[in-house]
Amino acid sequence: MGTTTFRAEDVYREELAKIGAEDGRVVCVEALPPRARHPFETAHPDRFFQLGSVEGAMVSMVEGLVTAGFRVFVCGLGPGTDSGAARSPLLTLAYLEAGASVVVPDTQACSAELLRTSRVRIAVPSGVQEIRAVVRGAARAVRPYHIRIGSGAPVDLTAHWTGAGDGDIPAVVWDLGEDLGLHEDAGVCMVSVGEDGTRLALAVRERSAEPAHAHLVYLDDSHLAAAAGELARRYDRFVVLGGHRGPGGVSQRLSRLMPGCAVQETSMSGELTADVDRVLSAVRRLRP
Template identity: 65%
Template sequence: MGATTVRAEDIYREELAKIGADDGRVVCVEALPGGAHHPFESAHPDRFFQLGGVESAMVSMVEGLVTAGFRVFVCGLGLGADTRVSRLPRLTVAYLRAGASVMVPHTQTDLAQLRSMPRVQIAVPSGAREIRAVLRGAARSGRPCHIRIGTETSDAVAAPWPGAADGDIPSVIWDVAAKPGDAADTDTCLVSIGEEGTRLALAVRERSGDLAHAHLVYVDDSHLAAAAGELARRHGRLVVLGGSAGPDGAAEGLRRLLPGCTVLGLSHPEPGGSFAADVERALSMAKGPGE
């Protein structure tokens, strides 16, 4: 879309350092051993802990810090070249159970396990602005948050919405770029989740501007239930783009919550396919048979 992209984990670390300046309870635990300059370490060395691969010590430290009243954020999990992917879900769940928020790039944690922890918020931000807003919301609430980000990000790939700076993210973000009356004139609504899902939804809307577009950042059970009610009040047919596939994904969750609505899902690109092909598939799902 012509916008400069940045590394998503850099946005995460820089914003966390800014939040730490405003809130002395915020602590950063870095899971990646060694590495380049860390903005949180430079700004708040007394609240920065780099423990590398000493996993048992990290989890115990997180538990102690949370018990002492600190807001703990774990960074770098899964970024190291020597990290074994098979242990990431176990580590992620351990940190969340201890009460920390965890940034997890490029990986999928078992959603069933996440949903079994009712205090845990599940965030899939799209764009640098949403990453910042999710971090500020987690720091303010004190609730552990599972934050899944991509490799690179840009605010050009995000649903247009105002007022993100304070971290107050609504359950449903309505695309303010939609033409007046669009949402009322069509029964079908694109529901985007994450970087790829949002990029796909915006491309589909460029092809078919009469489609409504709603965007979800949080997909845990409580947020999804609130979103379901708001979506159903406006639309009877939902096409969910992005998010996780399977019985614990957002599309299946909305399908269970809204038995009176038609809920379709396109969670990941077709194997071996192209973005253009995904746009066509999504457009076909949105238009329905014979349209």
């Protein structure tokens, strides 16, 4: 695979195909029309279902597979917004309530209904290592996962932290590109979510050593509460990069969980240099 076409969603598809070879209970359901042959379909054609535009009528099929003991992944990654379980919050919730894990673009926000569904684990991995670990965790878990994956090249923190490999990812992944202790007096910490937020945070750290960098992968209530406790023990001012705005966004949820802390979020234009300047300006405003 050429570097120009390597995407985060490719990591998911290839990893799921590997897991399918290890566990015959894993089933892949694609909720968008086919673009190219799926690696899971190539390796395990009897456990691959391409639903295309008719997937709205297939929730009961997924529920039956889950009841029969299969570990079902419903995926709606890829271009187009016409239909697809990943594109419809109501269908997403229906598949999750049926017991399937759902993989969607990271542009989809968490609905209030999803956040109230306590048994669902919400993950927004960034980079190859995190995507693989999250997908493997979902294949092992009894509870369904709501996994949001970026559409571009994966952004890894593996050069900056000692990761969990194939194991569990901690509530907070600290960027250890430099000694964390150097940043504690500054009191300002970036919190990155998803591929775009992580890419921006790493670019900021290349320009300035002042703001610390904490990275979040799991955003369900239990994980975010644990993350908030760990963050607040180290810092009291935060700039959130990535995630979504509004009541279900990471910034507002962290603000509620850390009432004594200042939590700001920055918009991202997609122009990296301008976005880095915007983050550094926010950091300067938060200085004591």
